Structures are given as structure tokens and as C-alpha cells.
Amino acid sequence: MTSTQHNSPHGPGIPGPGRPVVLDGGPDELIAAVPGLLGFTPTASVVLIGLSYHGDELESIGPVVRTDLVPGAAAAGADALCGAVYDMPDARAAVIVVEPHPWPVRGRTVEVVRTVLCELRDNAVGVSGVYVTESMRDGGLWREIVPSGQRGRWQIRRQGTLADPQVSPILSAGQTTVHDTGGTSEEMDRELDPVDDEKVRAVLPASWSTGADTGTGRDSLSPADICALVAQINRDIAAQGTDKDAPLRRARCAVRRALTVQGTAGQVFAFCTSVRLFPSLVALAAGGGATVVMALLLEVAALGRCSLRSRALLLIAVLGWCGNHGALGHRAARRCLQETAEDSGVGRVPGIDGDTGQLGDDLLTMSLAGILWDGVSDGSAARAVQSILDQGLAQLDAVTVTAPPAGAAGATALVETVLDRRAATAVRNVLGRRAGK
Numbered sequence: 159m160t161s162t163q164h165n166s167p168h169g170p171g172i173p174g175p176g177r178p179v180v181l182d183g184g185p186d187e188l189i190a191a192v193p194g195l196l197g198f199t200p201t202a203s204v205v206l207i208g209l210s211y212h213g214d215e216l217e218s219i220g221p222v223v224r225t226d227l228v229p230g231a232a233a234a235g236a237d238a239l240c241g242a243v244y245d246m247p248d249a250r251a252a253v254i255v256v257e258p259h260p261w262p263v264r265g266r267t268v269e270v271v272r273t274v275l276c277e278l279r280d281n282a283v284g285v286s287g288v289y290v291t292e293s294m295r296d297g298g299l300w301r302e303i304v305p306s307g308q309r310g311r312w313q314i315r316r317q318g319t320l321a322d323p324q325v326s327p328i329l330s331a332g333q334t335t336v337h338d339t340g341g342t343s344e345e346m347d348r349e350l351d352p353v354d355d356e357k358v359r360a361v362l363p364a365s366w367s368t369g370a371d372t373g374t375g376r377d378s379l380s381p382a383d384i385c386a387l388v389a390q391i392n393r394d395i396a397a398q399g400t401d402k403d404a405p406l407r408r409a410r411c412a413v414r415r416a417l418t419v420q421g422t423a424g425q426v427f428a429f430c431t432s433v434r435l436f437p438s439l440v441a442l443a444a445g446g447g448a449t450v451v452m453a454l455l456l457e458v459a460a461l462g463r464c465s466l467r468s469r470a471l472l473l474i475a476v477l478g479w480c481g482n483h484g485a486l487g488h489r490a491a492r493r494c495l496q497e498t499a500e501d502s503g504v505g506r507v508p509g510i511d512g513d514t515g516q517l518g519d520d521l522l523t524m525s526l527a528g529i530l531w532d533g534v535s536d537g538s539a540a541r542a543v544q545s546i547l548d549q550g551l552a553q554l555d556a557v558t559v560t561a562p563p564a565g566a567a568g569a570t571a572l573v574e575t576v577l578d579r580r581a582a583t584a585v586r587n588v589l590g591r592r593a594g595k
Contacts, residue, residue, distance in 0.1 A: 245591065295323070480547065
């Protein structure tokens with residue numbers, strides 16, 4: 159199951175950076191927004207979108223839940239959606255089935271839709287519409303279906319063609335991107351695979367291969383150093399100009415260039431592994447820097463090994479709760495747990511060798527990954543992420559407090575350059591609601 163957060167409204171529609179994003183094209187635009195809301199293009203799926211209304215006007219969209227076309231998974235997804243929208247005004251749900259042969263509705267699709275509708279009805283969540291479509295592509299045919307009166311049979315209420323998902327207002331708002339790989343689940347899994355780049359790996363410190371701190375000087379680094387690196391990567395991306403590559407791909411290229419600069423890789427190791435530092439990465443991601451921070455973590459997961467790779471996967475999972483990369487984050491949590499278990503054997507944590515500091519790092523990674531994987535429905539995952547976000551915001555606030563008087567103004571300006579506090583607060587509020595607070 160994949161889920162993404164609720165988008166708190168700034169007025170009608172989905173919030174954009176400083177202005178609302180309004181979907182006024184009906185089902186055409188709502189269905190076309192799904193890839194942007196999830197961060198990938200679903201196939202063979204049922205997608206449930208929470209909708210909040212003020213009278214007859216759509217006020218906000220989200221959360222979004224995606225599951226496989228399996229009745230048990232669909233029931234769990236519908237239950238999760240109901241729990242997430244319980245405090246939303248006039249909450250309803252749109253049910254979208256993506257299936258290679260969507261019409262006529264039959265077989266497993268009938269059972270899945272019936273299961274979802276029963277779960278929504280039992281939880282007093284209204285249904286704005288049930289839609290079936292073959293694929294999420296420009297010009298694809300969608301159909302809204304309703305019961306025909308005969309048991310197990312459906313009829314078409316209306317139909318139309320999809321707007322282009324690549325020009326959805328969700329994407330143009332700048333707060334979300336369809337995952338650069340093209341969107342399938344398999345491609346996103348490959349995105350998390352380790353890779354070898356001989357040019358880059360030749361300049362990486364030993365800590366990137368062993369996962370153990372080999373004198374990176376992480377105790378001397380501060381969240382201000384993280385802000386400086388993020389600002390530098392932003393400047394590099396801007397200097398490259400706009401090209402055909404998607405934003406996340408451009409950011410990953412900029413990160414990989416940065417890693418070849420002497421000393422940067424050692425700093426990044428510290429940023430990911432130190433409890434004094436990695437919450438700041440999460441706060442910057444929640445505060446408008448998700449693309450750069452996600453690019454940084456994806457590069458660490460690809461090029462790092464052992465405990466460093468595990469920590470990067472964990473942080474990708476955390477970021478999945480702070481924005482639209484929920485699908486990627488969910489897979490990262492699973493990969494983190496699987497790979498740690500495979501490397502550990504039964505009852506053993508890898509790479510400890512008497513190093514109690516390493517033991518603490520590895521146990522923290524395993525514990526948090528387990529919470530993110532298992533704690534979706536009871537709110538414990540959202541509480542854990544909210545706690546990390548709070549720590550990160552406190553760390554960034556401390557940058558200006560601890561700066562020498564002569565440099566306080568510069569430290570404040572640096573933080574404010576890379577941190578959108580309003581966006582971070584919005585994410586924190588969403589996490590609080592999902593945690594049941």
C-alpha cells in the first residue's frame with residue numbers, strides 16, 4: 159500500500175507555493191493528477207483520493223492511497239484512508255481503478271470495488287465517484303461507473319478522456335513531480351539499487367564503503383554546513399539552466415558533481431549518520447528543499463554501502479512522509495529492512511565489531527525503519543517522523559543562536575535561503591493529524 163499526505167487547503171483546490179491550485183476540469187483533471195499526487199504512475203491499482211468539500215465546492219485533495227487490485231489490500235487501503243480523513247469537513251473519496259481491461263467491469267475488479275465501497279460506507283465516508291481507466295496517459299479513456307441494478311453489474315454514467323498528467327496543475331505548482339524514472343513500481347525499485355560510478359567512487363572516503371566513521375570530523379560539523387551544501391547545489395542547478403531532464407534528475411547530477419569536490423563526501427557521510435545533523439536534512443526537505451535533499455539521499459543510497467546505505471534508505475523513507483515521494487519512501491523502508499536482515503543473519507547486526515557507536519547507529523536505523531514500515535495505520539510512523547522534523551527545525555533554529563554575533567545575520571540569511579518555514583509547518587501539521595494528535 160502506498161499513501162501520501164493530505165494537502166491542507168489555502169482555499170479551493172490543492173495548495174501551491176503561495177497560491178491555490180484549482181482543478182476545475184472534473185474527472186479529467188482529477189484522474190490526471192494521480193501520478194503527481196503519488197509521485198509515480200500507477201498500473202494495476204486501485205487509487206483512493208480523499209476529497210474535502212465546502213458546500214458543493216472542492217476545498218482540498220488528499221490523502222491519496224494506492225493498493226494492488228487485491229480485495230484484502232484494497233480493504234486495508236480504504237480503512238487507512240477513512241482513518242486519515244475522519245476529521246476533514248464533508249470528507250468524500252474518489253475511487254479510481256487502473257486496469258488493462260477496465261470495461262466491462264468484471265472478475266477481480268468487481269470484488270475490489272465492492273470491498274472498497276463497503277469499507278467506505280461502514281466508516282461513513284461518502285463516494286464522489288467510481289472511475290475505471292486503462293492507463294494514466296494523455297488522451298486515455300476514463301469511465302465513471304455506477305451499479306446497474308443487477309447484482310454485480312455496472313453501467314457507464316459518463317466517460318471522457320484524460321488531460322495530460324505531465325501538465326497537471328499539481329505538477330506546475332512546483333510542489334510535486336512524477337518520479338523521473340517514468341513511474342512504474344519496478345523502475346522505482348531500480349532507482350534504489352546500489353550502483354558503481356568509478357569516477358565518483360574513486361574519490362569517496364573509505365567510510366562510504368565500510369559504513370563506519372573513519373575520521374569524517376562529523377563532531378565539528380553543524381546544520382549550517384548542511385544549509386551551505388544545499389544552497390551550493392541549488393546554485394549549481396540554476397547555473398546549468400533548464401533542460402529536458404526532470405528536476406530530480408538534474409538535482410542528482412548536481413549532487414554527484416558536488417561529491418567529487420574534496421571533502422564534500424565526508425561531510426555528506428556525517429550529515430546522514432549523525433543524530434545531531436540528519437534531522438536537519440528532514441527539516442530542509444519538508445521546508446521546500448525536497449528535490450535537492452531527495453537527490454542527495456538517492457545518490458548516497460546508490461553509491462554508499464553497508465550502514466551508510468541503510469541510513470540513506472531510512473531517510474528516503476522519512477522524506478516519503480514529508481511530501482509526495484510516499485511510494486518511493488515506502489519501498490525504501492522495505493529495502494532497508496530486507497537488506498539489513500540479509501546482511502545481519504539471525505540476531506546479529508552487521509559491521510559492529512565491538513564499535514558501540516556503530517551499534518547505536520545501526521540499531522537506530524533498524525528501529526526507525528521498522529516503525530515506518532509497520533506504523534502506518536496506528537499513527538506511530540507519523541509520530542516518529544514528526545519528532546524527527548521537530549528536532550531538525552530546532553537544530554536549524556540553533557544555527558543563528560550559536561553563531562558568533564558578527565556572523566549571526568549571515569547565519570540567519572543562510573538558513574532562510576534554503577528553509578521555507580511555512581511549508582515545514584504545514585507538513586508538521588499534517589503529520590500531527592495523521593498521528594492522531
